[in-house]
Amino acid sequence: MAAEIANPRSDSTNGSAGDAEGVADGEPFDPAFALHRGGKMAIEATVPVRNKDDLSLAYTPGVAKVCSAIAEKPELVDEYTWKSHVVAVVTDGSAVLGLGDIGPEASLPVMEGKAILFKQFGGVDAVPIALDCRGVDEIVETVVRLAPSFGGVNLEDISAPRCFEIERKLQERVDIPIFHDDQHGTAVVTLAALRNAAKLTDRSLGQLRAVISGAGAAGVAIAKILVEAGIGDVAVCDRKGIVSADREDLTDVKRELAGFTNKAGLTGPMEAALDGADVFIGVSGGTVPEQAVAKMAPGCFIFAMANPTPEIHPDVAHKYAAVVATGRSDFPNQINNVLAFPGIFAGALQVRASRITEGMKLAAAEALAAVVADELSADTVIPSPFDDRVAPAVTAAVAAAARAEGVARR
Numbered sequence: 285m286a287a288e289i290a291n292p293r294s295d296s297t298n299g300s301a302g303d304a305e306g307v308a309d310g311e312p313f314d315p316a317f318a319l320h321r322g323g324k325m326a327i328e329a330t331v332p333v334r335n336k337d338d339l340s341l342a343y344t345p346g347v348a349k350v351c352s353a354i355a356e357k358p359e360l361v362d363e364y365t366w367k368s369h370v371v372a373v374v375t376d377g378s379a380v381l382g383l384g385d386i387g388p389e390a391s392l393p394v395m396e397g398k399a400i401l402f403k404q405f406g407g408v409d410a411v412p413i414a415l416d417c418r419g420v421d422e423i424v425e426t427v428v429r430l431a432p433s434f435g436g437v438n439l440e441d442i443s444a445p446r447c448f449e450i451e452r453k454l455q456e457r458v459d460i461p462i463f464h465d466d467q468h469g470t471a472v473v474t475l476a477a478l479r480n481a482a483k484l485t486d487r488s489l490g491q492l493r494a495v496i497s498g499a500g501a502a503g504v505a506i507a508k509i510l511v512e513a514g515i516g517d518v519a520v521c522d523r524k525g526i527v528s529a530d531r532e533d534l535t536d537v538k539r540e541l542a543g544f545t546n547k548a549g550l551t552g553p554m555e556a557a558l559d560g561a562d563v564f565i566g567v568s569g570g571t572v573p574e575q576a577v578a579k580m581a582p583g584c585f586i587f588a589m590a591n592p593t594p595e596i597h598p599d600v601a602h603k604y605a606a607v608v609a610t611g612r613s614d615f616p617n618q619i620n621n622v623l624a625f626p627g628i629f630a631g632a633l634q635v636r637a638s639r640i641t642e643g644m645k646l647a648a649a650e651a652l653a654a655v656v657a658d659e660l661s662a663d664t665v666i667p668s669p670f671d672d673r674v675a676p677a678v679t680a681a682v683a684a685a686a687r688a689e690g691v692a693r694r
Contacts, residue, residue, distance in 0.1 A: 370408070370433075373402070374438070375388065398410065407630060420453070431460060434460065436460050439454075476652035477666040489513055493581075506565060529542045558580055565589070571596075619666065627652075630675065631682025637686040638691045
C-alpha cells in the first residue's frame with residue numbers, strides 16, 4: 285500500500301517527462317519505469333509519534349536515557365536500536381547485474397531491489413549504499429566507519445578481483461557478518477541444487493567431476509564450496525582455458541584457485557575439461573559449442589546460469605543432461621541468490637554472529653536442499669524463491685551452525 289501511494293502508476297501514453305512512465309512525451313507506457321518512479325522502498329517508523337508524550341519518549345528527553353545506557357554498556361545497542369536487524373547493501377557499481385561498470389547512481393535501482401528482497405524473503409531490513417569510490421582501501425575504510433549502524437554488510441556487484449580483498453579486509457576489521465552475495469549466495473544455491481541432482485540420480489558429490497566456466501567472484505566461490513563439500517574434482521576455466529598450476533599468467537586469486545582445484549591436472553581449453561565431465565556450471569556468459577556438451581558423461585548435470593542468455597540453452601542441454609538449471613525464472617530449477625542471502629543474514633542476525641563462516645554456508649546449502657528433498661524430480665532440484673519453507677529452514681540452519689562454530693553472541 286505504501287508503495288502504491290508513493291509511486292502512483294499511470295498507463296497514459298501522452299504524459300510529460302515527469303509522469304509515471306518516466307520517459308519523454310509520446311513514448312509508450314513502460315511498466316518498469318512506472319514501478320520505479322520515486323524508488324522502490326521507504327523508511328517507516330515502528331513507534332507512533334502522535335502527541336508531545338510520544339515525542340518526549342521517541343526523541344528528547346527520553347532518548348537521552350537510552351543513549352547514556354548504551355554509552356555505558358555498548359552491547360545494549362543491539363537491544364535498543366535497529367542495528368541487530370538491519371543490513372547495509374554496499375556497492376561501488378562496478379559489476380552490476382549483467383550491466384557491468386555503470387557507476388554508483390545507476391546501481392541504485394538494483395540495490396533497492398536487493399533491499400526489498402531482504403525484507404520480503406527474510407524479514408531483514410536493509411539499506412542500499414552506493415559508494416563513489418573504487419580503491420580497495422577506500423571502500424574498506426568507508427564501510428568500517430559505517431559499520432556501527434548495521435548488524436551486517438552485504439557486498440554487492442563489486443568487480444573481481446577487488447571484491448575478494450575487500451571482503452577479506454573487512455572481515456579482519458569489523459565484528460559483524462560480511463557477505464559478498466555474488467560469491468557466496470551463488471555458491472550456496474548451486475551446492476544445494478547439485479546435492480539434490482546427485483541424490484536424484486543415486487550419486488554422491490564425491491563421484492562427480494565438475495567444470496566451472498568463469499573464474500570471477502561466483503566461479504571462485506562455487507569452486508571453494510564444492511571442494512569443502514567433498515566434490516570429486518572441479519576444474520575452473522577462464523577466457524584462456526583451464527586454470528592450472530602450470531600457467532604463468534595467473535593472478536594471485538587464480539593461483540590460489542589452481543592450488544585446490546583440478547586434481548586431474550587438466551590443461552587446455554574448456555572443451556577439453558568438458559570431455560567426460562559430470563557437471564557443467566556456467567557463471568561467465570558466452571556460448572558453449574554443442575559438440576563439447578555432447579562429450580560430457582551420460583546423465584550429466586548442466587547448470588548454465590548466465591542471464592539473460594544461458595551458456596548452454598536448455599533446449600540443447602536437455603539432449604544430454606539428466607538435470608538442467610539456469611539463472612532464469614522462466615525455466616525450471618532457477619539458481620537464484622534470493623534463496624540464500626535473506627535466510628543466511630536472518631540466521632546470523634538472530635544469534636548476533638560476528639561473522640559468516642564456511643560451516644554456516646554449508647549448513648545453508650544443506651537446509652535449502654532439504655526443503656524439496658521429498659519432492660525431487662528433474663525439474664525440481666531446488667525450491668522456488670516463493671516457497672514459504674525456504675527462509676525459515678535456512679535461518680534456523682545458519683543460526684544453529686553459528687552457535688556450533690562459536691561465532692554466535694546470544
